[in-house]
Amino acid sequence: MMLTEEEISALLLSLKVSLWCVAVTLPPGVLLGWVLARFQFAGKAVIEAVLHMPLVLPPVVIGYVLLLAFGANGWLGYWLAELFDIRVAFTWKGAAIASAVMGFPLMVRAVRLSMSLVDPRLELAASTLGAGRLRVFLTITLPLAAPGILTGAILSFARSLGEFGATITFVGNIEGETRTLPLALYTYTQTPGMDEPAVRLVLISLAVALVALVASEILGRRAESRLLGE
Amino acid sequence: MMLTEEEISALLLSLKVSLWCVAVTLPPGVLLGWVLARFQFAGKAVIEAVLHMPLVLPPVVIGYVLLLAFGANGWLGYWLAELFDIRVAFTWKGAAIASAVMGFPLMVRAVRLSMSLVDPRLELAASTLGAGRLRVFLTITLPLAAPGILTGAILSFARSLGEFGATITFVGNIEGETRTLPLALYTYTQTPGMDEPAVRLVLISLAVALVALVASEILGRRAESRLLGE
Amino acid sequence: TVFAAASLTNALTDLGKAFQSQSGIPVKFSFAASGALAKQIQAGAPADVFASADSKWMDYLYDKGKIDADTRVDLLGNTLVLVAPQGKGFKVHMAKGFDFATAFSGKLCTGVVDSVPVGIYAKEAMTKLGWWDSIRYRVVGTEDVRAALNLVERGECGAGIVYETDAKQSKKVEVVAKFPADTHAKIVYPFALVKQSGDAEKFLDFLKTKQASEVFLMYGFTLQPR
Amino acid sequence: MLSLDVDINRGRFRLEARVEFEEGVSGLFGRSGSGKSTLLNVIAGVIDPDRGRVVLDGETLFDSEKGLCVPSHRRRIGFVFQDSQLFPHYTVKGNLLYGWKQTPPRERRFKLDDVVDLLAIGHLLDSHPRRISGGEKQRVALGRALLASPRMLLLDEPLAALDQSLKEQILPFMRRVRDELGLPMVYVSHSLPEILYLTDQLTLIAGGRILGSGPLHTLLDAEQIRSEDRLGLDNSLAVTIESHDAEGGCTFGIFQGRRLALPFRSALMPGDRVYVSVHRTEVALGKSFVEGLSIQNQLPGRIVSIDSAGDSVQIVADVGVLLRAEITQRAYRDMALREGDAVNCLIKATSFSYLTLDEGDEKAARSLDRSVIEMTSQVH
Amino acid sequence: MLSLDVDINRGRFRLEARVEFEEGVSGLFGRSGSGKSTLLNVIAGVIDPDRGRVVLDGETLFDSEKGLCVPSHRRRIGFVFQDSQLFPHYTVKGNLLYGWKQTPPRERRFKLDDVVDLLAIGHLLDSHPRRISGGEKQRVALGRALLASPRMLLLDEPLAALDQSLKEQILPFMRRVRDELGLPMVYVSHSLPEILYLTDQLTLIAGGRILGSGPLHTLLDAEQIRSEDRLGLDNSLAVTIESHDAEGGCTFGIFQGRRLALPFRSALMPGDRVYVSVHRTEVALGKSFVEGLSIQNQLPGRIVSIDSAGDSVQIVADVGVLLRAEITQRAYRDMALREGDAVNCLIKATSFSYLTLDEGDEKAARSLDRSVIEMTSQVH
Numbered sequence A, B: 001m002m003l004t005e006e007e008i009s010a011l012l013l014s015l016k017v018s019l020w021c022v023a024v025t026l027p028p029g030v031l032l033g034w035v036l037a038r039f040q041f042a043g044k045a046v047i048e049a050v051l052h053m054p055l056v057l058p059p060v061v062i063g064y065v066l067l068l069a070f071g072a073n074g075w076l077g078y079w080l081a082e083l084f085d086i087r088v089a090f091t092w093k094g095a096a097i098a099s100a101v102m103g104f105p106l107m108v109r110a111v112r113l114s115m116s117l118v119d120p121r122l123e124l125a126a127s128t129l130g131a132g133r134l135r136v137f138l139t140i141t142l143p144l145a146a147p148g149i150l151t152g153a154i155l156s157f158a159r160s161l162g163e164f165g166a167t168i169t170f171v172g173n174i175e176g177e178t179r180t181l182p183l184a185l186y187t188y189t190q191t192p193g194m195d196e197p198a199v200r201l202v203l204i205s206l207a208v209a210l211v212a213l214v215a216s217e218i219l220g221r222r223a224e225s226r227l228l229g230e
Numbered sequence C: 001t002v003f004a005a006a007s008l009t010n011a012l013t014d015l016g017k018a019f020q021s022q023s024g025i026p027v028k029f030s031f032a033a034s035g036a037l038a039k040q041i042q043a044g045a046p047a048d049v050f051a052s053a054d055s056k057w058m059d060y061l062y063d064k065g066k067i068d069a070d071t072r073v074d075l076l077g078n079t080l081v082l083v084a085p086q087g088k089g090f091k092v093h094m095a096k097g098f099d100f101a102t103a104f105s106g107k108l109c110t111g112v113v114d115s116v117p118v119g120i121y122a123k124e125a126m127t128k129l130g131w132w133d134s135i136r137y138r139v140v141g142t143e144d145v146r147a148a149l150n151l152v153e154r155g156e157c158g159a160g161i162v163y164e165t166d167a168k169q170s171k172k173v174e175v176v177a178k179f180p181a182d183t184h185a186k187i188v189y190p191f192a193l194v195k196q197s198g199d200a201e202k203f204l205d206f207l208k209t210k211q212a213s214e215v216f217l218m219y220g221f222t223l224q225p226r
Numbered sequence D, E: 001m002l003s004l005d006v007d008i009n010r011g012r013f014r015l016e017a018r019v020e021f022e023e024g025v026s027g028l029f030g031r032s033g034s035g036k037s038t039l040l041n042v043i044a045g046v047i048d049p050d051r052g053r054v055v056l057d058g059e060t061l062f063d064s065e066k067g068l069c070v071p072s073h074r075r076r077i078g079f080v081f082q083d084s085q086l087f088p089h090y091t092v093k094g095n096l097l098y099g100w101k102q103t104p105p106r107e108r109r110f111k112l113d114d115v116v117d118l119l120a121i122g123h124l125l126d127s128h129p130r131r132i133s134g135g136e137k138q139r140v141a142l143g144r145a146l147l148a149s150p151r152m153l154l155l156d157e158p159l160a161a162l163d164q165s166l167k168e169q170i171l172p173f174m175r176r177v178r179d180e181l182g183l184p185m186v187y188v189s190h191s192l193p194e195i196l197y198l199t200d201q202l203t204l205i206a207g208g209r210i211l212g213s214g215p216l217h218t219l220l221d222a223e224q225i226r227s228e229d230r231l232g233l234d235n236s237l238a239v240t241i242e243s244h245d246a247e248g249g250c251t252f253g254i255f256q257g258r259r260l261a262l263p264f265r266s267a268l269m270p271g272d273r274v275y276v277s278v279h280r281t282e283v284a285l286g287k288s289f290v291e292g293l294s295i296q297n298q299l300p301g302r303i304v305s306i307d308s309a310g311d312s313v314q315i316v317a318d319v320g321v322l323l324r325a326e327i328t329q330r331a332y333r334d335m336a337l338r339e340g341d342a343v344n345c346l347i348k349a350t351s352f353s354y355l356t357l358d359e360g361d362e363k364a365a366r367s368l369d370r371s372v373i374e375m376t377s378q379v380h
């Protein structure tokens, strides 16, 4: 199956966006997952609610909210543009942000789940061996939560591959810039008789997902075997 | 804040759909999560890929696929209608199916994650006490994976609350039948000057999510405290 | 059940209520993108009336034999306009050779130019006017007209191409110019019965009444001469 | 009763076990890492061997050739894991009752209350397994296995984390279980006295191989067992019970035609053959028979070897068997002992420990326990 | 050195501990569930008490009034957990080196190779902690704590899962650590001999309260300690070392003006005051002084009480202190002993165990170990 130029461009863009999305959400996702797993504090419910917003609200609404925040007139957008000269609206960066926001709750929940299952006594054991908080986190908590982090990453990656609503609302469908696989796919589905190229795009998406899944499976089995021995 | 009749209808519908969605996906989700966590077999990657399809492909595509399968001419739809006289297309049942499909990968991954972290030695211990496979699963594996099942349920619930693309494509946007909160929200956004009711719907969604999250948090803390002791 | 393009939401909702109170026949609507609706009908949806935002999806169903061709009627029309954020209007000359690309700064918002009707019309018009190549990579495709309009309202885009109906409803945009009718295919909203049913036919007839026309006009649609 | 012939590879470690466990209690004894837990795991069906057969009471539980493997839950073999493996989502009571609930009522052989009392865990019933002490965990694990009323019990160092008085409470109970229910057990412990309290049937394991199996004395006599793998027991005598002197607190036995005063054990019947052992430091030497001593046994013999290494002198005297005595250099010098000299070996009746233990009344069991615990001295 | 005054509530259980641990090794002894592990947790900073103070070497580690709490990683207190708590995602080697890597090189006091050799875990270095045996885990946990070069070591039943020969290998090493590095330790064990091998400073705990603390003999004399909470030790004598008889394998001590032959211990200096104990079953009685025996010590005294309960007779003789002897009913009858009678208490030199142990050479330590292990018999 030869890919057309358009398909290649959408594929590459999707990959770029998805990988960035995972890369960008990983650190804060892990941190927040840890905080939510380990601490009880006032206002936790509010954080939770905000965190789950991208799931609970339709993607278009999230895209709109992003637009309000990151648009040229949005305070975050203004601030980014002023300070770093980064423009996210209508660029692939914006698409990455949209994906990141949509995938974030998945990432956090997965991380949180596995962090909450890490035995705190192992962390205490590490601290009696002289490891400070950060070191305990990096050498004990994090590796023990690896399966969850991996799950979070793959969920966020997959979600990002399929992200449509927030992306199109936030950054639109600009050829070569923000037309990711789902956006390209959308175009086809909205045109009568374009079923064949649509199916091709579906297959491409699935192929990407398959590769990612197999990779994560291998990593995951390695992580698990580290935990359980061989 | 008084709710209008329309809002109440959308809210109730959304709740019905979401709760059904969780109820329907829970058993197969738990089962599949367990299978994926515990067994290695040929074709696992294929199952994984299919499982993640709803994440990887844009919701509209999934909705379309569902339409093809469950529509009056679809084989599944035909079969359901013939055998059980159940019609899902363009009914709230269809909306529940759409949500269920979209939330399924989240459910399965969460369950799988926590199942893979259940210590198999405890299962073995149970079996030396005379518990058969099923009993071990029900009394050991399942309760120990409770945090993951809960996470899966809440993710699937939240995803269902926000499901838009697959639903509108599969079952349309029919007031009182399939117009869930996100679809009602969409309807408003299609109407100029309806920002205020749209915001009200957003708030309603968030309120529902908050209640669900707080409930899950309480359940989750109880589950965790059962595992870790108080 | 009436399957109607999302852009008809408010007009049809009002008319549905009016019809229901007059005839006592309940009307249900399903508003979504025309394409989605067409595919649903194709898949056997329980639709009685289909109101599409363009001819293409009506043709699609016609080809598949899913509509009652005799009842098809282009009930409404619309006009394509160029808008800009309120107070950010610019001069434009609707003619070949006009350097459209430098006339405004920022992006141009419209529906996705390959699929969303408004985008298709916009692309056609700009191509006719010879503007397309220079503007192509500044075009932001949106899911529907409302999203495009919204972007212009918020000043994210320097300009937008939308329907007049929508532009009229917004106080935050100003219409810079109307595209001449000859720059693009006629913008029509074809209606048709999906299957024969007395009640549906009555509703379709009701939409053709003067009372209905007034409502359509109020929401900014133009009436297609019949 | 239970016969094993299994091979299993676990990474570096290879278990090749061919052994028969007889009815009753079998002790499994070996160094750390020798494969004791692995062997129990195989018996319980928790891990499957790579090759071989496991047959319990004529029922084949595992047979690699026939591709047969009875799953562990149908083996009804109770297992007290070394690391207790309590279920964290049940309370202590829930753990105790886990197997109990799955046992048909008529097959239940223990009552919750009894087991709880015995193990002194009544105050813990509602506690969470993560919130109890190490020794408490071990007790709950033992109770849980018992309450499942298994047809066989595998005990992997079940009392290692317990204090002496708890051991003294639980061991006699285990003996009652052995006798009254006839429950076969395989008992792993690093404490030989603990094992010997329950049985003299021992299996020695080292490096994944069975060195020997059988009554203690056959192991002691077995030549192929290297001394480092020996139990460190010396001076064990085969004695035939002659009579009792209940008031005198003595049981008399005949050893090589000579009468020995032994600790009183009413359960022994005249004619019974038992093994008694005495530690070498508790053997004193006299030049000739001495009157007016509380020491009841004076065994005449002849010195066969003298090894004066270090502070103490190891003297082996032939009194029918070879008896080892350890005395100080000074005593050795004072007495001017020489190989071939005639000596009297002085042994207090209470210095003897029975290796073959039989049921006695509670009181006897207690004091027996004492004598068993004394035997620690002979293990090293 | 380490002073604690803490209260902590853990559900049903309440620990109220006020205790000072002196320099060197302190033994912590108490029944299962008495609060030993909890106390160690408080010292290590793994759990915080509800109230109180913990002061180590003048440094306040915890003070509820001042709101002060030094986090555990800055206390540098090594902790060998009862359930080892190995990191499952590191190999054995990774576990061993975890603390080591975080120790500045100049502060490191152990070498990996040495510790690995000592603990005989060389073949396990690349193994996964879940795939090693129970005793192997315990050894790795001990090694890990040592390699972190702590300034104090808390040991929670560190040798419970080990066989005798490993104990005999590790205990002398722990003693070297104590002496050469002067590393203070709190040592929990249910085996008193194990503790006494390292120290005679004991702390008794029961039901979350400290019953007493100090050298063993002060605990033995303390009247407020109920007998069930006593260590079960009897017959301990305070002896002043007089001289050595190296060839004779004896050390002589003066007890109440009388010369006693004791096991040889070269490290003891004339003038040292030590405690020796002898188990009551190893005390024989004679009517008068007997010649020609390998038994070196004959202490004349007078019978103060006779208790003939069961098979054996407990006789207490006053030889300066009260000495308990256990003899059979028969011996008792034969000798016709009566309260007030004069008796000679016969005790082999090798029957004495030192309660206060000092460093000796490796060999001595070994044999000491033996004598220490013998003491198990005195604990119950």
Ligand SMILES: Nc1ncnc2c1ncn2[C@@H]1O[C@H](COP(=O)(O)OP(=O)(O)OP(=O)(O)O)[C@@H](O)[C@H]1O
Binding pocket: D010, D011, D012, D013, D030, D031, D032, D033, D034, D035, D036, D037, D038, D039, D082, E124, E127, E130, E131, E132, E133, E134, E135, E136, E161
């Ligand atoms: N799950 C496992 N996988 C691979 N090797 C293992 C596993 N468990 C234990 N071993 C190795 O097998 C050998 C025997 O282990 P086993 O647990 O049977 O010893 P053990 O006799 O019970 O020792 P201990 O007295 O210390 O408990 C050890 O060398 C150990 O390292």
Ligand SMILES: Nc1ncnc2c1ncn2[C@@H]1O[C@H](COP(=O)(O)OP(=O)(O)OP(=O)(O)O)[C@@H](O)[C@H]1O
Binding pocket: D124, D127, D130, D131, D132, D133, D134, D135, D136, D161, E010, E011, E012, E013, E030, E031, E032, E033, E034, E035, E036, E037, E038, E039, E082
């Ligand atoms: N995490 C905990 N939360 C609440 N109570 C606990 C916890 N851990 C232990 N306990 C209880 O506190 C008491 C003391 O426990 P601790 O572990 O200190 O005993 P221990 O002296 O170490 O006993 P062992 O010799 O059995 O290890 C026990 O009754 C136990 O049930």
Ligand SMILES: [Mg+2]
Binding pocket: D036, D037, D038, D082, D156, E133, E134, E135
């Ligand atoms: Mg073991």
Ligand SMILES: [Mg+2]
Binding pocket: D133, D134, D135, E036, E037, E038, E082, E156
């Ligand atoms: Mg403890």
